Amino acid sequence: MVDSLGFTDVEMDDAFWSPRIETNRAVTIEYQYDQLEESGTLENFRRAAEGGSGEFSGMWFQDSDAYKWLEAASYVLATEDDPDLRERVDEVVDLVAAAQDDDGYLNTYFTLVEPDGRWTNLHMMHELYCAGHLVEAAVANHRATGGDSLLDVAMGFVDHIEAVFADEDFDGAPGHEELELALVELYRVTDEERYLDLAQYFVDVRGHDADRFRWEVEHYDRIAGYGEGKAIEDGPAGTFLDDEGEYDGSYAQAHAPFDDQEAVEGHSVRAMYLYAGVADLAMEREETEPLDVLDDLWHNMTERRMYVTGGIGPEAAHEGFTEDYDLRNEDAYAETCAAIGSVFWNQRMLERTGDAKYADLIERTLYNGFLAGVGLEGKEFFYENPLESSGDHHRKGWFTCACCPPNAARLFASLGGYLYGDDGDDLFVHQYVGSRVSTEVGGTAVDLDVETDLPWSGDVSLDVTASEGESFALRLRVPAWSEGTTVEVNGESVDAAVEDGYLALDREWTDDTVELTFEQTVQTVRAHPAVEADAGLVAVERGPLVYCLEATDNDRPLHQYVLPTDGEYEVDHREDLLGGVSVLSVEARVPDRSEWEGELYRPADETGQEDATVTAVPYFAWDNREPGPMRVWVRGEQQ
């Protein structure tokens, strides 16, 4: 077990991430509060508190937007007090509390619209999903403020849920996983084993033959979310049907018992939250078998079903996974929430195993698939993160289904929690982000001060101050992208073993400086030959960043460029551009257009190419300037 150091123990001071985190704090959190008001999300709580009925705004799971915002805002408060924000958070907490029914039940959609429909449509109506986000918000709020009011609300609702699912004739799991991992968090602040038991129950009941989802699909005419005469396809259960109209549980990972699952399937956010919850449970219960299943799933995902950006889930129709190697680019769904979910899951795998492969994937996802999800100004968001655009895909201020924006806000606000780990003996540095952390490692008080220009250079400097001078290992991840790594301690080059992807510097630390250099070269990569969408194409990476071409930087239509695979890329850091980014440029080849007067097809051996400079910018920064086409995968020189 490599416990993560909490984000409240980490003081961020990073040239790359801190401005984004500050934008999140100063702009996004307030902006999203306004959106909660404008979208009617808070009004739904008010109406429920006032005993209203009938009128309801937005999606039936919209309560969760408020909960995720509460969680994000609580994280902000935990790092830096802000009286105005505190007041606003308290006000929303009061609203939520007031909307709770006397029996502990809390879901404004059901209270206002379908009071008789509770628990009849687990797979799509999201009562348990919303409960999970309430619990996460409550735990965050409790930790940030010490207050119990939201925690009491959450525990009251969980009591209610426990009672409902205690009925032996009523087996059911959350259609959208989330409560599982939340219950483990609740256990962590309360030490109440029954929360683990309930989470375990939800994991175990899923995907068995007689599951509740199948019953719901078969009786869709009497469950919540359906009006009279509605066809099954027209209601929220339609996603549970396969092409033949038969029940198919894979959408919610209910196609098989968890232990028998071998591939990441269905709705990708659901899948990530389930795996995170299972990993949490396994951690708390010190079980290894679920970890083996999770590792198989991880291999399936990372070797067959993941974009080079760390994004996952190509298909819009069910927001999820399809088949091995289906990694279409322009139509890529790659939901921002799914990238966030992947970070959650991988962090738990990392904590359990200390294997750097999980930290590598977290890094890839944070810098690319996740970060693209939020515009530089902090007020616009991608729901889908395609790897190619003809120019018509843009961030939006809010969404009918607004799951992604507050999800991103909570990750930004807690990013410090992904940097460091402690296995009881050694101190792990998972991610290199400028920050200071004070902690205790095996009884030794340690201050660590990390400075770096990542992702723009591969140099990292770590100042270590240990009070006692006792020995412990500093375990420093060697990023998978490093083309060559050098380590100096106090100016002296050292040789250090790499274990599970971490350089182990085991010594008596007093007041020392470690200088790491991870060689960053521009790499062109190809996708597996089975990936049809990327056939003949290459992607350009440098360090943890995936790059892309945007039309605004390039003269030719993007499909005309052929990139060299061993070209001399020029790296130009431009402080004036996109908040400060390193731009790549290289001589590429393009068709010689002078040959093409008035002909649509010509013999291939009579067509030629010429040189043209092509410019690439980091993928995370795309669509922050003039709208236009974008491509991550670009035609590449052949082998």
Next chain:
Amino acid sequence: MVDSLGFTDVEMDDAFWSPRIETNRAVTIEYQYDQLEESGTLENFRRAAEGGSGEFSGMWFQDSDAYKWLEAASYVLATEDDPDLRERVDEVVDLVAAAQDDDGYLNTYFTLVEPDGRWTNLHMMHELYCAGHLVEAAVANHRATGGDSLLDVAMGFVDHIEAVFADEDFDGAPGHEELELALVELYRVTDEERYLDLAQYFVDVRGHDADRFRWEVEHYDRIAGYGEGKAIEDGPAGTFLDDEGEYDGSYAQAHAPFDDQEAVEGHSVRAMYLYAGVADLAMEREETEPLDVLDDLWHNMTERRMYVTGGIGPEAAHEGFTEDYDLRNEDAYAETCAAIGSVFWNQRMLERTGDAKYADLIERTLYNGFLAGVGLEGKEFFYENPLESSGDHHRKGWFTCACCPPNAARLFASLGGYLYGDDGDDLFVHQYVGSRVSTEVGGTAVDLDVETDLPWSGDVSLDVTASEGESFALRLRVPAWSEGTTVEVNGESVDAAVEDGYLALDREWTDDTVELTFEQTVQTVRAHPAVEADAGLVAVERGPLVYCLEATDNDRPLHQYVLPTDGEYEVDHREDLLGGVSVLSVEARVPDRSEWEGELYRPADETGQEDATVTAVPYFAWDNREPGPMRVWVRGEQQ
């Protein structure tokens, strides 16, 4: 003017085409009659004849299926009498005649369903389109049988139409062009100038500011085809709206007066029929200006908006043209009817100009974009003709909108009419198809007997027998694909000038043999750099044929092959395959898969390729074996 020799003057005897034409005669015509019965098309005429109302089967323009079938069957009867077919044709003619209203009006949809809605929805309800097909069928039937009964019906309906549109306050054109060219045909059998006048009126009224289509869109709630409370998007006028919901006439080529049109726009079948009609009118009236407009449109189409198969119209939503260079492959619509329409138009351009470029395009379209539309067994048809398939696009026995099958039947049955031309002095050979023709050229009786193995070899032998020994030129098209042409007359090599793409052999003909050799090499071609869909790809051609890869012939997924652009292609004629085709094979390059164990992305410079043989079959023959992926455009070696 290069008048085409009629198909009744041409006796087909071709190894490639005759079996297809025979399948059309012996299988398709009867099969399609059964489909007319099954789809309720004939029943609609019976119901109308019996004064029924209300009940109607199928599409509102379904009468046209019967008319196109009548035209095709009449062409068959014109070349070879068949008492059973004659009886069946007479029976359908009687049915049609019986369904005509006393005032000459004839459209079973309106008679049965919306008797009060006549002429209120010209743009979509197709009364004039159906009238056009009635006229074409009537002319064909008259020419084939000498009988007048269908001609009388058609002329009665045209009289009615003439009266309706004589109203000065009622300006309107066919929403789906077709009647224009049909009226010219009617003029040709009747010599009545008023039919040309009416056709000219329909051409001239189109696309002017105050056109009827705009009125119809603005008053959609009171026109045929709309139910009470129907939104405009839900009815047939929706296609006339642009993205902003404003009227946009381009769907029916009504965005501008014809003379001002510069690009092929809108529904591609409509466009082709309009251009054919305009060319017909210009021919009969000896006007050259419309030809200039048509030539501009032809250049726009062939240089920017046409598939390598001759197919046109990439977009399914409006079955038509989009923008320059939008030539998407898997989603290509490329309707079979549009390819047929292109043949019609190009034949008229050829007749007017004697320029081989039109004959070249007819050849490309016939062998590829058209021929793929009909399965080898003659009972299955493509509506769309994509240039790539992931394996789920297949021919069908019939369609709700069944325009294509009988359209193909009438082209097969009249194919002999596309081979030869006569400009009064010389005899033109446009297409090399084994056949015999007896005609008179400038007063000289000539028998021509053509033998060839095209498309499999480029050798053509022509026996010329002229009764008088007078001199005239035999004008022999040099196909655009010929890589080298040799001509021998009576075994002696001759040098002959090429004029407008035709070798002119001007001599006294008595009993002579001409041997032509058109060098056929395998060519890989590229598309114009602006065609994004084909970037980095090549298509393989040999002679007039475009080839494709089908999964069933190849071990690797098709996207993995990289074709050489100067490879040594092996040509293997396989009589046992697909009715007898020449198969191409070549050493291509594919990814070395052994390098890819458990990785999804790898550095490009660590990936390699290996050799693999790839096999291509003619595009027209695809989807006649095991279903599977297909590609015309395949990754090509770089320049």
